Amino acid sequence: MSVEQRTARLHDTQPIAEAHRSPPPPGRVTVLSLLLIFCGLLVLVSLWTLASEDELSLGRRPWQNLKKTVAEMSEPSFLRVWFGDTHAEARDADGKVLRVDDQQANERRYLAGVGRALWTTLRIATLGTALAALIALPLGLLAARTLHAPRPLFWGAKAVLDTMRSIHTLVFGLFLVGIVGLGATAGILAVALHSAGTLGKLLAEAIESLDAHPVDAVRATGATGAQVFFLGVWPAVLPQYVSQVLYVWEFNIRDSTILGLVGAGGLGLLLSEAMSLFQWGRLATLLLAIVIMVTAFDAVSRAVRRRLV
Amino acid sequence: MTALAVVEASGLYVNAGDHVLLRDVNLSVAAGERIAIVGHNGAGKSSFLRAVSGFNGVHRGSLKVLGTDISVIRERRALRDLRSHVAQVHQGLHLIGRLSVLDNVLIGGAARNASWLTWIRRWPAHEAEHARAALARVGMSWAAGRRTDSLSGGERQKVAIARALHQNAPMLLADEPTASLDAEAADEVINLLTALVAERKSTLICVVHDLDLVPRLADRVIVLRRGQVVADVAVTANTASELRGVMK
Numbered sequence: 252m253s254v255e256q257r258t259a260r261l262h263d264t265q266p267i268a269e270a271h272r273s274p275p276p277p278g279r280v281t282v283l284s285l286l287l288i289f290c291g292l293l294v295l296v297s298l299w300t301l302a303s304e305d306e307l308s309l310g311r312r313p314w315q316n317l318k319k320t321v322a323e324m325s326e327p328s329f330l331r332v333w334f335g336d337t338h339a340e341a342r343d344a345d346g347k348v349l350r351v352d353d354q355q356a357n358e359r360r361y362l363a364g365v366g367r368a369l370w371t372t373l374r375i376a377t378l379g380t381a382l383a384a385l386i387a388l389p390l391g392l393l394a395a396r397t398l399h400a401p402r403p404l405f406w407g408a409k410a411v412l413d414t415m416r417s418i419h420t421l422v423f424g425l426f427l428v429g430i431v432g433l434g435a436t437a438g439i440l441a442v443a444l445h446s447a448g449t450l451g452k453l454l455a456e457a458i459e460s461l462d463a464h465p466v467d468a469v470r471a472t473g474a475t476g477a478q479v480f481f482l483g484v485w486p487a488v489l490p491q492y493v494s495q496v497l498y499v500w501e502f503n504i505r506d507s508t509i510l511g512l513v514g515a516g517g518l519g520l521l522l523s524e525a526m527s528l529f530q531w532g533r534l535a536t537l538l539l540a541i542v543i544m545v546t547a548f549d550a551v552s553r554a555v556r557r558r559l560v
Numbered sequence: 561m562t563a564l565a566v567v568e569a570s571g572l573y574v575n576a577g578d579h580v581l582l583r584d585v586n587l588s589v590a591a592g593e594r595i596a597i598v599g600h601n602g603a604g605k606s607s608f609l610r611a612v613s614g615f616n617g618v619h620r621g622s623l624k625v626l627g628t629d630i631s632v633i634r635e636r637r638a639l640r641d642l643r644s645h646v647a648q649v650h651q652g653l654h655l656i657g658r659l660s661v662l663d664n665v666l667i668g669g670a671a672r673n674a675s676w677l678t679w680i681r682r683w684p685a686h687e688a689e690h691a692r693a694a695l696a697r698v699g700m701s702w703a704a705g706r707r708t709d710s711l712s713g714g715e716r717q718k719v720a721i722a723r724a725l726h727q728n729a730p731m732l733l734a735d736e737p738t739a740s741l742d743a744e745a746a747d748e749v750i751n752l753l754t755a756l757v758a759e760r761k762s763t764l765i766c767v768v769h770d771l772d773l774v775p776r777l778a779d780r781v782i783v784l785r786r787g788q789v790v791a792d793v794a795v796t797a798n799t800a801s802e803l804r805g806v807m808k
Contacts (some may be wrong), residue, residue, distance in 0.1 A: 268682055468654030471613050473644025476636075481679035486658045501767030509683050 262402050301488050323422060327539060331358040331532075361533065363435045365521060365540055372517035373544070375435055375510065376503040379442025384496045386447035387412075393453030397466075398458060398480070407452070415448030425517040438515035440453035442507055446499050450492075453499075494556045502553040566591050566731055566763050567612060571621030574611050574787075581607035581616065585785045591730070594757060594764045596656045596778035596795070598771060598803060604787040605767040607776050612765070613646050626731065644671030647762075649734040649753070654720065657709030661700065661719050664708050665691040668726035675707035694725040698752055714745025721752055732757065733765040738773065750776055771800045771807075779787075783807065 296477065301307050310316065335354030342348050393400045393408035400408070423441035431437050469483035511519020518537065527534040561722055569591040574582040589595055595606045610616040611623055618631035618717070626645055633639050643677055647668070648654075655664045657728065659681075669687050670678060677683075683691075693702050698718040703711060717737060737753060737791045738746035750773060755777045766777050773797050774781050783791035783806055793799070 289614065293686060315759050319801070444734055464650065464654045465656050467615065468650060469656075469667055469670065471640070471648045472641055472668055472723075473640040474667070475640065475670070475674055476677070478670045478674075482659075482663075482670065483680070490658065556565070 383446035
């Protein structure tokens with residue numbers, strides 16, 4: 252049966268309601284089940300090969316190790332602000348007093364440092380996301396299929412976005428520390444480069460999924476391409492884009508907490524310091540600080556985003 | 561074929577991929593005519609309207625709109641110019657919901673004002689005045705500052721008509737302008753459309769789903785079936801019932 256005959260049957264000789272009631276084509280069901288079988292096989296193969304390479308063991312004493320870690324971290328260092336010893340004596344092997352520490356004052360100083368690092372992390376994420384939003388804008392527009400950018404620009408933008416998205420912030424950070432030196436600048440640029448890839452793709456998809464009717468209606472008035480974009484596409488896509496930028500910002504606040512691990516500023520530096528000095532109490536303090544900041548920011552951002560769209 | 565023909569299709573074929581949307585359509589619409597196009601879903605009604613406004617390419621044959629052959633237009637500027645002379649009212653789906661009602665009406669004047677200031681929705685004062693007048697004509701002045709997605713279906717359709725008015729084109733295409741409206745709102749929209757078409761002596765080509773509306777909207781009705789014109793007759797008092805017989 253030719254395409255024409257089939258469509259003619261669908262549209263003309265049958266009432267529409269009946270055409271809708273007919274069972275779904277078998278093709279879709281098969282695709283879904285094939286996908287499930289494929290995923291199941293992939294899981295089995297992964298498990299089997301990893302097990303045969305002896306990569307799936309939990310170590311020698313996982314249970315004891317877990318208990319030990321939990322015990323070490325169950326005493327967050329910030330408690331010393333109130334319960335710390337004001338005359339903690341450090342002695343050498345002969346019992347000679349080397350120095351006397353005020354643990355409370357020490358911890359207060361440390362917490363102030365944590366506060367500064369949190370503030371730096373927040374600034375890195377904010378500036379990085381703002382820069383990413385600017386970079387992503389032209390790239391996202393070029394990569395949106397429905398805007399019909401010239402072919403080479405379309406493919407170029409798509410390639411750049413894919414590359415930026417596939418390189419992790421931390422990897423960008425490693426490179427950038429080598430280029431612009433240690434510190435927040437490297438962090439900001441790392442966040443911006445990776446997030447621009449994500450935001451550009453999200454923007455392109457938001458534009459592609461816009462309802463074509465209103466945009467075509469603007470075009471139908473004889474508007475120029477730029478007018479179609481600014482009067483038809485932009486007002487519809489802007490709130491979505493702002494919401495996406497907020498989401499990526501939220502994500503970046505989480506992500507930039509580890510940027511300091513490669514020397515790109517912020518909390519990560521304190522994290523790596525606490526870990527290499529085995530100061531589990533301080534690690535616990537840092538993790539708590541991260542959880543509180545991220546949760547607070549998530550809540551605010553989610554509330555704002557819900558009002559946007 | 562009179563010299564006054566605003567739409568002239570001869571041997572018109574329109575395809576979408578392998579799918580034939582319109583086949584061998586021959587018809588001529590004179591200036592000032594009011595035409596209804598009816599047919600089942602997929603019969604090619606909307607495809608014809610899209611072809612007339614240059615959204616569907618002409619596969620074979622020719623289609624002249626306002627004296628310009630659409631199949632040979634290569635320049636975007638020429639196509640834009642043609643489109644600016646063809647106003648459209650669709651199913652109320654085509655307004656920008658997040659823009660104000662007045663901003664939506666102003667879009668009708670886009671082709672006259674190519675300045676980049678229109679990109680940030682800054683229009684010349686006389687345009688704003690003209691748009692407000694169009695809104696007043698359809699009785700929607702009160703909503704000028706409202707966001708368009710806060711309006712009801714009928715109100716939105718009146719805004720769409722105001723945009724077409726503001727566009728000030730000699731030809732009006734309407735695609736099921738009363739679909740998804742309740743009887744009362746549909747009635748109002750149709751009265752408005754017919755009054756405006758009579759006032760400005762514009763040509764109206766209207767896709768109609770509800771056959772009872774045909775006598776109110778049109779003097780001539782074209783029945784499409786599988787992309788072909790199967791009837792092209794003057795509208796009389798019992799056209800609606802005749803059409804039901806043809807379309808069964």
